Amino acid sequence: MKISIIAFSILLSGMAYGRTLDTTCIEQDCFANGWVTIGINDSFQLEAKCKSKDCRQLGWKSFDSDGSLYDVACKVGGCYTVGWHSVQTLDDYQLKDEVTCAKNNCLKFGPVIKNQYDRGGKVACLERDCSVNGGTMYWRQQLWITKCKQSDCYKYRWTSDIY
Numbered sequence: 001m002k003i004s005i006i007a008f009s010i011l012l013s014g015m016a017y018g019r020t021l022d023t024t025c026i027e028q029d030c031f032a033n034g035w036v037t038i039g040i041n042d043s044f045q046l047e048a049k050c051k052s053k054d055c056r057q058l059g060w061k062s063f064d065s066d067g068s069l070y071d072v073a074c075k076v077g078g079c080y081t082v083g084w085h086s087v088q089t090l091d092d093y094q095l096k097d098e099v100t101c102a103k104n105n106c107l108k109f110g111p112v113i114k115n116q117y118d119r120g121g122k123v124a125c126l127e128r129d130c131s132v133n134g135g136t137m138y139w140r141q142q143l144w145i146t147k148c149k150q151s152d153c154y155k156y157r158w159t160s161d162i163y
Helices: none
Strands: 003-008 018-026 035-039 047-050 059-064 069-074 083-090 092-102 110-113 121-125 136-139 142-151 157-160
Touching: none
Parallel strands: none
Antiparallel strands: 018 035, 018 157, 035 047, 047 059, 059 069, 069 083, 083 092, 092 110, 110 121, 121 136, 136 142, 142 157
């Protein structure tokens, strides 16, 4: 995400409590190719594709099996340096998030999330590096605990437990 944030992250809504998600980078490079997220014990799936093969500077688009479409645009300076804007569209309803990187480094220090419908959230990176260790966040009224696999979330994969 990493924390997918991308977790990052992934921007997922309508999550059920007690859900586990597994996210795998496409062709071992989430920053260029995007990622696929599946629900471990349910039929949820999300696929994210980087805009022009550059999630770091341009953002990504994704869609999920719940019917949501996501459009993420990096702020000037880059998604993981400065932050991004996200719009989730489900039917005719939109949810917007604004993400700002703590200390200008989302990968090391995590993002701060503002949205239109609750107090937002903040990611706490484990051992000061979300990209290697994962982290915890409270987002959209749920606690997310993310763990990187093989010490590199954005090259390989991560899991997120949602409570």
